[in-house]
Amino acid sequence: MSENPRPQFGNRFLTDAKNVFEHNAWDNVVWDDEQEDEARRKVAENSAQLVEDERRVKYNSEANEYWNGFYGIHQNRFFKDRHWLFTEFPELAPKEWPSGMPVKADTTNPTPDVSTVSTPRQKSKRDLLSHDVEASVDDNLEGGSKSSRTSTVEHPEEKSQMSDLHLDPNSENVISTVDHAKESNSVRAGDDISNSTRGASENFLKSPCQTSDIFLDYPGNGAKKRFLEIGCGVGNTVFPVLQANNDPELFMYCCDFSSTAIDIVKEHRDYDTSRCYAFTYDLTDDSSPLPFPENSLDIIIMIFVLSAIHPNKMKGAIQRLVSHLKPGGMILFRDYGRYDLAQLRFKKGQCLGENFYVRGDGTLVYFFTQDDLRKLFTEAGLEEVQNVIDRRLQVNRGRQIKMYRVWVQCKYKKPEI
Template sequence: MDDTKRPTFGNRFLKDDAQVFLHNAWDNVEWTEEQESNARQITTAQAENSMPDEEQEKFLSEAPKFWDKFYEKHENKFFKDRHWLFTEFPELLLVKESKDNEELLCNDDTNDGELLSNNETTVGSFPGSDSKVKFMEIGCGVGNTIFPILKVNNENLFMYGCDYSQTAVDIVKNHKEFNPKSAFVFVHDISTEDEFPIPNESLDVVIMIFVLSALQFRKMGGAVKRIAKLLKPGGVILFRDYGRYDMAQLRFKHRRCISDNFYTRGDGTMVYFFTQGEVKEIFTSAGLMEEQNLVDRRLQVNRARQIKMYRVWVQAKYRK
């Protein structure tokens, strides 16, 4: 696993193993060589006992159906709004910079307050075309990112969302806070070459949170290239997804592995676990510039049951 240090996402550090169950979570947890070795052995065994080809086809060809069933089962009760996004990605908080509101400041420490591009597309009218700033979430689910972002920002922002589950999109549209004057959601499979209902170079920010991992690895590069075309010059993709050897990966049983580091869950949905290098290759091959690519290692604990859970995520930012 890449040992590159990441900036602090939290400020709770475990200095004494005897205090591990004092809090629910610890930040920047270093892995021992033994942990790394055990994780590699587990994933190697998973790959050696992978799912038979004839069973794989069902999950690969019917992915939208499994996600529909997932959202039909959980609806909007299973999820919590992602307010943590504003800590991890301060770009999502817009600050008024000028009296006439023609410019919006991107409140991001890593970019020294770089202004978002506000060049409007020359293409004809489309939902939100008159808005000063446009964000889009790929894999919007039931809106747990869309609605918190709209709440904290002003009328200059228009929010798009797409998901390849019709059920998820319907839940967003039926949400009591959904307003077509500030949001537009639609069904879209990013693994295909189907066109988006918005023109290229129209978006300031694209959000990809635990979504790219649902695709087969070989389809990820093409998907990101198509998404990158939607960004204005200067626009940014904000990415967070599962990292290699995350607890969720190590818990998979035999015959759940479809291919290296790609699995199907019990409900039929699929998930891939990334390395930093893979993320870098996917996004830079789409012509984007890397601004951040970090491993977020955390130790979560169940204090009542005295259980340790090692989580690994990759977080990144890539600018056009």
């Protein structure tokens, strides 16, 4: 049965509307009826005119080209390492990791009962949903660039947007960028890696077929723990996890739809083929091979990736991934929630289907409800551990602008045999 605990970052609450601009972000901001109604109205408005059929087919059939174009332009400039991972997902941290280490939590005030918190009733549509902040959202995100404003939403940082939610130099409650990048005894890519790992990688590249022969010798076959990140981008999850876990028994796989992104990962100074294997993978292609056998993964990481594929292909994608989890293995998930600011800012003519949109650069995004995800994961045979809505109020204190964000965070476990 699901415990549905509140995500660890949720420890700053707005109890007095007059204090809204004292910090960059507030947690568990409950919407009132007026905000909910305005959000529904905005979605109905921007979905009234759908993308033309010809363009819709193009966006789906050439999705990899749009992502290659994205990473070709932005490279690794927008994304910062996700050290918050170990707070939200302690399953990724080493056993000796001190509880809550990445965050200097503000313990001066006890956590109030969210249900009793009085949130400000916003009368202005500008304050309600901030539809007119095309540029300001980028400024409020870590590592943003003016070039990203050519897109209809701020998605150069959408895949790592939690990274600066509490980044306030005047606050005690800031993310601690603890340096875990100490020199390790593991060797770097291109050095004298183990013959078994090198041979396994080369064999898979020569013959990428999931046969019994391939899985006698595959990348990471000697590891006791194996993590996979789907949609790894330029490596801002995989490298912090490897740096934090100086564990020779851990092996990480990371894949992305974009071959350009994978090239960037492989060029990273910390890419070490004795500990990590990066590869291009199409999550929606049921014939696309994976370089490891079924029932071999301890953890699958999915952060702002499932939303990028067509809703009709999500069920099959999840089922294929689940087949590769060990009994007792877990999927760690975070993605866009219904009525997030990014959804409300879309214009007419960008909607592909119900709650499914195309950005200005051709990449796709879907906005989930808790029930959407519960259905996907439980029908694939997983047990719910966590399924929570994370509502944040981000503010730009310089411009006095409020921005309401909605994400869904989940953990689902494969039953033990």
